[in-house]
Amino acid sequence: MLKELRRAIIGQPLESAKIAHERFSVPKGLAILSSDALSSVAYAGEEILHVLVPVIGLLSFNFLTPISIAIIFLLFIVSFSFRQIITAYPRTSGGAYIVAKENLGTLAGLIAGAALLFDYLLTVAVSISAGVAALTSAYHAAIPHRVSIALIVITFLILMNLRGIRESATFFSYPTYGFILGMFILITWGSLKLFINGTIFSPVPVQTGNNINLSNIALVWIILRAFSSGCTALTGIEAVSDAVPNFKEPEGRNAKRVLALLALLLFILFGGLTLLTRALHVVPTENMTVISQVALKIFGPGFFFYLFQASTGLILLLAANTAFAGFPLLASLMARDKYLPRYLGLRGDKLVFSNGVILLGLLAALLIVIFDGITTRLIPLYAVGVFTAFTVAQSGMVKRWYSLKETGWRRKMFINGIGAVVTGIVTIVVAITKFEHGAWIVMIIIPTMVSIFLTIHKHYQDIRVELDFDNYLNRELVRHKIIVPIASLTNVVANTVDYGKTLSDDIKAVHVSTDSAITEKLQIKWAIWNPGVELLVLNSPFRSVFEPLIEYILKVEDSKSDDEVITVLIPEFVTTKWWHRFLHNQTGLILQNALVIRSNVIVTTVPYHLKK
């Protein structure tokens, strides 16, 4: 029954041979991988204003344009650097993780890996929070339910992703292109409208009321903080280079096309929206996002506004989906390198790394619950990880060009060098200006993750040596010692004792007595049956059945000789209906587990199937 339900939700399993077919074309790759970067348009500008407006009020709009230009400049530097990574690594994925590991060594790789995994997680949390904000900007009544809505969306994304890559690509193409179209209309229509009524370049109104007295240092600080918030616009741009092997052949060229298109689109949308926000003097409010206020002022409160909100909400939810492609892939690479539990590296029956998908969903849900589903609270955690990964990856590329010294290496090294220096500076700026607002959390989490990776790796290495067959010493086992724990004399027990007798003559039944009346009855029944097997009674004044039994077995184990092997037979009846299990003590299962962990004996379950 469970199996059928699973099939209905996840779909039929796919054969391993189908892996190659589950890949992106350029338009589909853009749909899947661009949504993260493009959708950040919906909150990046707002986050800049969130920092500026409370401190310098309407003067903020004077700084909005220069900050946005700095971010767009950064966008082009980063995307040129990533182009070179795609050229250098056309067939491997993992982006920053692989680049750093190959060129700068394991530790740098693990730092980049940790930063990226954390970044994917925040992509899900931030995008879903912002997407729900798009919804609640249109329907204020939904505001108190934002966390529940976010959790429902996460569940939905997990299920879609467990169904498989290609199906989700088709499904998710429409909203991405819908959002791009909607933004184009908004920007064109809005610019025209403002141009006609002559307000498109209207000066910022002079601040009235309380004057702002900020020292120059404080002003620089607040501008840097605003810039740091705006840098979240760049998150997601690395998704393309991390997912190169997910593209149709030729992977590298297709990926580069998608990256170029993405940078161009991001420039147009982010720039255009900044222009409108500035002209309309929109400031963040609690109930409505900045982008929704712009749309409301341009489109008016009609059908177009609601359609635009829906498309913003959808692309943000899909942005979360980008991470559902990237996180499991990166986790699987790290699992294969033995830095993460091995099962993160196994493809499920839809060829998806199912465990990674589920893990990401659960962690993102946790983050949303902790931060109450509010985008602004999550933002300070976001950019540090991304820019750390950027910096490590670009530095790795610099090292690579220097070592290889292939044609044009100086030019290539220069491009990645600029990338490394600029993203390095941004990382430091973000870490310092956002420290007290949450960046400190990242500075604890990333080193913790790295040390977990190393611990896991050490464990797998240790085990590999211990399990190595080359060290195997053939033992001569001759004599079997059998112990059968019993509670009463039933068919199940008799069946088990009979099985035990076929294994060895050295067999003992052991009963733990918690009630002397029951024990006496058992002894009489046993004597009448007379199976030729000794019945040993252990007393248990504290009513625990396990402790006396396990102590006894450990004692027998201590006194056994080298050629003996002890086998404990556990009689177990199997019920016909699953709920019947709840009506019986799971003694057998618990005992089996305890024995396997605490002793060296062999544990055998002898099942007896009931008919009713």
Added chain:
Amino acid sequence: MLKELRRAIIGQPLESAKIAHERFSVPKGLAILSSDALSSVAYAGEEILHVLVPVIGLLSFNFLTPISIAIIFLLFIVSFSFRQIITAYPRTSGGAYIVAKENLGTLAGLIAGAALLFDYLLTVAVSISAGVAALTSAYHAAIPHRVSIALIVITFLILMNLRGIRESATFFSYPTYGFILGMFILITWGSLKLFINGTIFSPVPVQTGNNINLSNIALVWIILRAFSSGCTALTGIEAVSDAVPNFKEPEGRNAKRVLALLALLLFILFGGLTLLTRALHVVPTENMTVISQVALKIFGPGFFFYLFQASTGLILLLAANTAFAGFPLLASLMARDKYLPRYLGLRGDKLVFSNGVILLGLLAALLIVIFDGITTRLIPLYAVGVFTAFTVAQSGMVKRWYSLKETGWRRKMFINGIGAVVTGIVTIVVAITKFEHGAWIVMIIIPTMVSIFLTIHKHYQDIRVELDFDNYLNRELVRHKIIVPIASLTNVVANTVDYGKTLSDDIKAVHVSTDSAITEKLQIKWAIWNPGVELLVLNSPFRSVFEPLIEYILKVEDSKSDDEVITVLIPEFVTTKWWHRFLHNQTGLILQNALVIRSNVIVTTVPYHLKK
């Protein structure tokens, strides 16, 4: 480590022989068993006004006294009836369940049992909600956190009760007597104060503003509804008769003393509080309970008021504790009669029915979350169950006296007959007047519970027959067939194969291939080792390891002869640290479970303990 934590919280285990010592004296019995009934004073009067005030406004106070007198009258009838139950059943507990089962048959017993179990559950939910309301009446800031506070309190009660009966009795004595003292002071001080300023019997002010036009029928209906709400004052009075065997010897006489004291106290406290409420014209508000408003008016907003609120809150939380004594005891009796899962009948290492304690706590937490921790919403569910149990128990006693015809049977039958008729009428009144407000839920739940009891009972009966040793047919087992599933060739696998060879020569290793490269490497290694055991390879295009393996084993099972027995050996390495388990696929465990449920083969785990 887990074990030590458990010891620190729950305490050292107690020997079975100590059962007799863990019993109540009269003062401690009163402390433990009276809190439920006494604490209902804190909400019963308020619930009456909750029904009346919105409909008839200040006129309500004209009806408060007669309704309270009716409830006090009911109290005396019920307690006299229960005295006779204690006399008749001095050594058994279970109250209504046992009385109904013995005298009216199984079905009546199960109905009473279901009603009582549900009532205990509501005692916890209602008392904790009302206790938290006492807290929030003093500290309004805590109002939004009432559900969280209630859940913390439930956790605390579960832990206290897992520690054992006597310890909790000592611990809980102070607050019960504190509350009784506090109420005495409130009533005495308040009466004097009101007597001196001459307002103690002041007439109800004439209603101004909108006149009330109610037909006589509507007025009767509203008064009956108010009476039904007030009947919650009587809940908990049965706790004494249900817990007779928990008393020190002579159990019956001690229990009766406690019951008499309880009825007297309830009369004084409920009556006194009604008098004050009426004189002060207190009506329920959203932020403050009625009893807290009375205390505030009498004591003023000083230390005494806060002390009184604390004692009200505490006794209500302890009232919940009454159910933690009663519910597990009743559940254990029903489990021994095989109407509930058997493990509800086992005493834990502190001699407490631990599973019942935990189950009650979880269900109550669920109820509080569903009803948002608001007392008034829970009340309609409360009284129906209690009065159903009362009615069934009193009817059972009538039947008993009629059958036994011992000395004075007519008088005894008359007392219980009055009890049965009166509580029966009250049950019907409550069920009808509260139907739409929640009593319908009880009318669905109680029959559902009864049918679950019967289903469980049938399952245990079926199994008893099937497991009965008298039907055992001795089978001759001669030949062993061994199957060892393997993923690779390691020490663990080699160890398992060697063990298997000592059991039988008919042994096969089976490998499920999901990756042909790995399979080829395994085959070469196997050939080099050459253990004299065939290596069978099964292909799995869908990457599932379990399905092909289980299908193969089922096929082998189908083709085996009668004297053969199939044993599957599962190689399993045991890690040294518990968290290492998360780094490995739990393949062995899953396979073992699947095989035990789906096939008839014997499953053996061959452990291999790692050193690191």
